[in-house]
Amino acid sequence: MFGVWAPGEEVAKLTYFGIYALQHRGQEAAGIAVSDGSGVVVYKDVGLVSQVFDEPTLASLRGHLAVGHARYSTTGGNNWENAQPTIKATTSGTTIALAHNGNLVNTAELAREVAERGLDGGSDGSTTDTSLVTTLLASYPDLSVEQAALQVLPRVRGAFSFVFMDENTLYAARDAAGVRPLVLGRLERGWVVASETAALDICGASVVREVEPGELIAIDEDGLRSVRFATPDPKGCLFEYVYLARPDTTINGRNIYSARVQIGRELAKEAPVEADLVIPVPESGTPAAIGYAEASGITYGQGLLKNAYVGRTFIQPSQTIRQLGIRLKLNPLRENVRGKRIVVVDDSIVRGNTQRAIVRMLRESGALEVHVRISSPPVRWPCFYGIDFATRAELIANGLDTEGIRRAIGADSLGYISLAGLISATEQPKTRLCRACFDGEYPIALPADDMIGKHVLEGVGRRVSVGMPSVPAQVAEGGAPGPSPDHELENDEADLVASPGGGDKPHHS
Numbered sequence: 398m399f400g401v402w403a404p405g406e407e408v409a410k411l412t413y414f415g416i417y418a419l420q421h422r423g424q425e426a427a428g429i430a431v432s433d434g435s436g437v438v439v440y441k442d443v444g445l446v447s448q449v450f451d452e453p454t455l456a457s458l459r460g461h462l463a464v465g466h467a468r469y470s471t472t473g474g475n476n477w478e479n480a481q482p483t484i485k486a487t488t489s490g491t492t493i494a495l496a497h498n499g500n501l502v503n504t505a506e507l508a509r510e511v512a513e514r515g516l517d518g519g520s521d522g523s524t525t526d527t528s529l530v531t532t533l534l535a536s537y538p539d540l541s542v543e544q545a546a547l548q549v550l551p552r553v554r555g556a557f558s559f560v561f562m563d564e565n566t567l568y569a570a571r572d573a574a575g576v577r578p579l580v581l582g583r584l585e586r587g588w589v590v591a592s593e594t595a596a597l598d599i600c601g602a603s604v605v606r607e608v609e610p611g612e613l614i615a616i617d618e619d620g621l622r623s624v625r626f627a628t629p630d631p632k633g634c635l636f637e638y639v640y641l642a643r644p645d646t647t648i649n650g651r652n653i654y655s656a657r658v659q660i661g662r663e664l665a666k667e668a669p670v671e672a673d674l675v676i677p678v679p680e681s682g683t684p685a686a687i688g689y690a691e692a693s694g695i696t697y698g699q700g701l702l703k704n705a706y707v708g709r710t711f712i713q714p715s716q717t718i719r720q721l722g723i724r725l726k727l728n729p730l731r732e733n734v735r736g737k738r739i740v741v742v743d744d745s746i747v748r749g750n751t752q753r754a755i756v757r758m759l760r761e762s763g764a765l766e767v768h769v770r771i772s773s774p775p776v777r778w779p780c781f782y783g784i785d786f787a788t789r790a791e792l793i794a795n796g797l798d799t800e801g802i803r804r805a806i807g808a809d810s811l812g813y814i815s816l817a818g819l820i821s822a823t824e825q826p827k828t829r830l831c832r833a834c835f836d837g838e839y840p841i842a843l844p845a846d847d848m849i850g851k852h853v854l855e856g857v858g859r860r861v862s863v864g865m866p867s868v869p870a871q872v873a874e875g876g877a878p879g880p881s882p883d884h885e886l887e888n889d890e891a892d893l894v895a896s897p898g899g900g901d902k903p904h905h906s
């Protein structure tokens with residue numbers, strides 16, 4: 398997510414580059430809302446940021462404030478209607494556009510409220526938690542958007558970093574646990590909010606501070622205002638440090654690259670092995686592999702080359718290409734691998750398909766031994782706060798111990814970093830981190846099973862929207878819905894190749 402308030406700047410272009418820098422956080426759909434003070438316009442479509450926007454489109458999006466979003470879905474399917482920013486008009490004529498990073502846990506409850514109050518919750522075809530929040534924000538025609546937010550935000554439970562706007566004001570809000578990151582930056586002529594500091598860097602903004610957990614910020618011609626809507630109880634996502642955030646981002650004062658190198662050093666201490674070469678699974682395993690090599694004294698090198706653009710195409714692979722599986726994404730450097738005992742460092746194991754394929758590929762390339770080292774503990778629990786891991790039953794570490802997983806992926810040895818080792822590398826106190834996917838301790842209470850999940854509104858939401866009156870919103874549609882990014886391959890190794898988020902890796906909204 399990215400938001401900017403900057404009169405005199407080309408805000409749509411700034412937002413474009415902001416969400417371009419955040420493309421790793423979501424690759425299904427992209428959108429930008431702008432306002433020139435007289436009306437809010439949204440342009441959005443499924444696809445990558447660079448596919449959705451071109452020069453003429455950006456030039457047509459004029460104004461002094463903007464909100465942008467790059468989506469990977471965690472509630473609601475991937476379709477045009479669910480792309481963000483979501484947009485709703487109040488009956489008093491104000492229009493609200495909202496972008497969301499995270500995932501709510503009381504979506505069904507919010508859907509019920511929308512239904513009971515007779516609000517238009519789904520006539521636009523949306524089935525997301527985000528759209529419900531926008532509907533609720535727009536449901537107080539007698540209040541300012543800021544006042545409406547103070548009514549709605551305390552009732553929203555789960556992980557949310559929101560960036561939203563009306564005709565004149567940019568808003569940013571973060572849940573009381575601050576699960577997902579959100580930072581505030583300063584431009585010479587305005588303000589920026591973004592999911593990661595890397596997005597501030599790309600548009601020349603300086604980092605001011607994080608948006609605090611439980612804080613609502615409003616920015617307009619009167620300056621910046623800050624209000625608390627909830628008592629902060631920080632539980633930042635530990636997985637941001639392992640995989641999700643860019644290495645050049647800083648969260649809570651800790652640079653992500655440095656944290657990952659330190660994780661690798663810890664991993665080398667905790668899971669040593671005699672070997673000839675340490676290689677990363679690029680790109681996400683690279684800093685930890687550097688740390689592992691440094692601490693172990695084993696030479697670092699490349700053994701797998703990444704085809705950097707393969708996740709960025711919507712062309713369906715042919716059957717022949719499909720059968721190549723992992724080769725679409727990674728190719729071995731046989732000359733480096735042949736005849737060597739290899740340590741291959743990856744950031745996480747979710748289902749195990751990727752690692753099985755990598756081990757096989759390295760053996761086929763002549764590796765004498767393949768030792769897999771993982772820079773996070775086993776992922777045993779699903780995430781309900783904005784990372785679309787597999788279901789619990791699909792998580793390989795749910796059913797198998799480390800030896801069982803080693804056998805399943807065919808490695809000579811397998812070692813994970815401990816939870817304590819990982820936490821110490823983040824330099825954050827354990828009590829201020831969400832670790833639920835590793836230890837099952839969910840910091841935000843979860844509802845019953847049938848009231849949560851990616852498609853909760855594709856049951857509940859469709860029912861509540863029937864017959865509700867429609868409130869028109871000014872939406873400049875991004876053309877016909879684009880090609881479906883749901884280009885999952887079907888072979889066993891396909892998830893690494895096909896998924897926009899990096900295959901056997903979690904996804905997030």
Ligand code: SF4
Nearest residue numbers: 634635636780831834
């Ligand atoms: S469950 Fe895991 S991925 Fe989800 S917010 Fe917590 S630490 Fe992050």
